[in-house]
Amino acid sequence: MLDIKKFTLENGLRIIVNEDFSTPFSVMNILYDVGSKDEDPEKTGFAHLFEHLMFGGSVNIPIYDIPLQRVGGENNAFTNTDITNYHITLPTENIETAFWLESDRMLNLDFSQKNLDTQKNVVIEEFKQRYLNKPYGDVWLYLRPLSYKVHPYQWPTIGKEISHIQKATLNDVKDFFYAHYAPNNAIMVLSGSVTFETVKQLSEKWFAPIPTRNVIPRNLPKEPEQKEHRRLTIERNVPFDSIYLTFHMCDRMDKNYHASDLISDILSNGKSSRLYQNLVQKKKLFSEINAYISGEMDEGLFIFSGNLMKGVPLITAEKAIWDEIEKLKNGYVFEYELVKVRKKK
Amino acid sequence: MTIDRTKAPDYKTIDSIEYIKANPLTLDNNIQLFTIHVGYQEVIKLDFIFEAGEWVQNASLISEYTVNMLQEGTQKFAASELAEKLDYLGAYIYYSSTKHTNVISVYTLSKHIIETLGIIEDIIKRPIFPEHRFSVYNGKKLQQYIIESQKVEVISQQIFSKNLFGNNHPYGISASTESFEKINLNHLISFHQTNIRSNNCKIIAAGMVDEQVIQAINKYFGGNDWACTTEKPALSWQKEPSNNYKQYLEKPDAVQSAIRIGKELVNKHHPDFPALQVFNTVFGGYFSSRLMTNIREDKGYTYGIGSGLVSHREAGYFVIVSQVGKDVYQKALHEIYYELEKLQKELIPDEELQLVKNYMMGTILRNFDGAFALSENLKTLLEYNIGYEYYDNFIQIVRNVSSTDLQAIAISYFKDQQLYEVIAG
Structure with a gap:
């Protein structure tokens, strides 16, 4: 069984630690409790677009990836309907770099129009690559709205349509950040050869000064019981049914x-x-x-x-x-x- | 306490990498067994590596089909029984066919190692390749192939390989629908009889591998009951590179174009290979590479772009891969060539080179972390018949190579060199 220790900072950030001294590495994982289900039905694909923007520089650090690569680390992220998740793997002796990077982008982002415009294009290409440019790729764009009539699971995380991504403005993006990115809306996990004491001390140093934010409580509509059989036939130029x-x-x-x-x-x-x-x-x-x-x-x-x-x-x-x-x-x-x-x- | 958030914390660079080397043993029938006794989790990974693969097949699909159909029934057990038993033990088996090997990899809990070995023995030594399972498998693979063949990245990959090595070389050929019609059970039976044999086999055991496990492996696989008695013909294949350097395949309904650009290049045996890897990392081998920074992060033409050195035993190649918006593919091509030329004309700034070296050292360290990673590394060494000094040398070159060295590399391998270019979409 994993040996797990937990604590919570005063600003509400929940922290979980698993010490594992069989590896020279540690992982920092930060989960924000925001997914595509938290989007406005007219502005879908936002949680995921936002994940891309999180790599475009934060208030004190102009580029996210470079300092991490410099200390031998790597990172990735994903968004789904429920959560947005960021993780870093790096040599444990350089763990403080992870605290520095992640606390800065939790504190505030450097919102730039140039970065937004570029990442909108990147995400549109992702939309094409994963959903449009291969056989059967678009199935979930239809299956979700057929299955859900009320609950926001009715659109996929990439968004309902490309135009929603095209229309995103810098103000939309800022609103989204302040509504969802907050220590009190996140869970951080440290696992690897980092000690619990180190995590405590570095969390206090880098994350504790971030203020609690007013996260609006989620109030999603419940999907009503489905009473009828629903059927959709889609014709496409694909080799097999x-x-x-x-x-x-x-x-x-x-x-x-x-x-x-x-x-x-x-x-x-x-x-x-x-x-x-x-x-x-x-x-x-x-x-x-x-x-x-x-x-x-x-x-x-x-x-x-x-x-x-x-x-x-x-x-x-x-x-x-x-x-x-x-x-x-x-x-x-x-x-x-x-x-x-x-x-x- | 106020902290200066603009200043990066102190860090240490990785200057050396300590790793555990495998312990070489020999089974009673002379099979080489390499044990990597590391870890505390109760899992063992076994790799049975057979010297065979696509290099020795006389038609497409045979190597892949043979290993994948090992589990479709043996003299003792029907396919469904085998699947039930392995699921019941919580064991996983993966079958792979590469250019020069067939590998059967097994993950199992240490406490079930004996029972698992008994089943694996039957799968490896006594498969029966039932006709009805073969026809289902072949039908399924054909349909998967037809679906895959509609993807622009698959189309561009197949044509690119063919252009580099030709249609009569294992590195260049791809299966066609005809391959699925031609293949039959006799091909598989014959491939198994010749290649999946003790005198063609090496084994790696990684994880909680104690004396008892070694004895069990010897008991099930150390006998003389599964050697190949017939002589294996030595095979050589002729490369036939194409003269057609630029190919564009229009796919009217595509919304993106798949790009593949590259050329034949040295493999791991060549002394320039490690420096070329550093060059490649700068160019297109990590998230902050020149290609990603320009074509994704600045221009937004793609979701991803990268380059790589692909090393096979008898040859290697360099390739740039991306899928870009159909309307911007020419602009993307322009930027790709611009970045490749820039590395010939200008020195890589010290700061960038140091960054790449640190990043690569982190990646190498990760590749040596844990028993299963160590077994993957060993597999590479066995594939090329080289020793651990390969990695020590690689690490030395990554640490010491200079910008001037890399510029010389870029010039000698890419200046005035015509690259193969395939665009599909």
């Missing part, structure tokens, strides 16, 4: 969350899973098929997605998935299946 089915499921804190996760594993984790054995190997309906959960904080989705073998009618493929769902509902999960997926976790 594909099918996606989504079902609403519980939120991440619900007692059934892990059970749902295990069910998706029984269905499709590995070559001994049911969907692979029955629908790929035996019935030869799909070249690939998966069942998985979206894993989101609020009520998420349980998803089936499959690529059909050439010549298989969509109706046959869909029925085969429903048959597997029925088997699970009416039948039995074998003890060995449950043990197996538990071990894989």
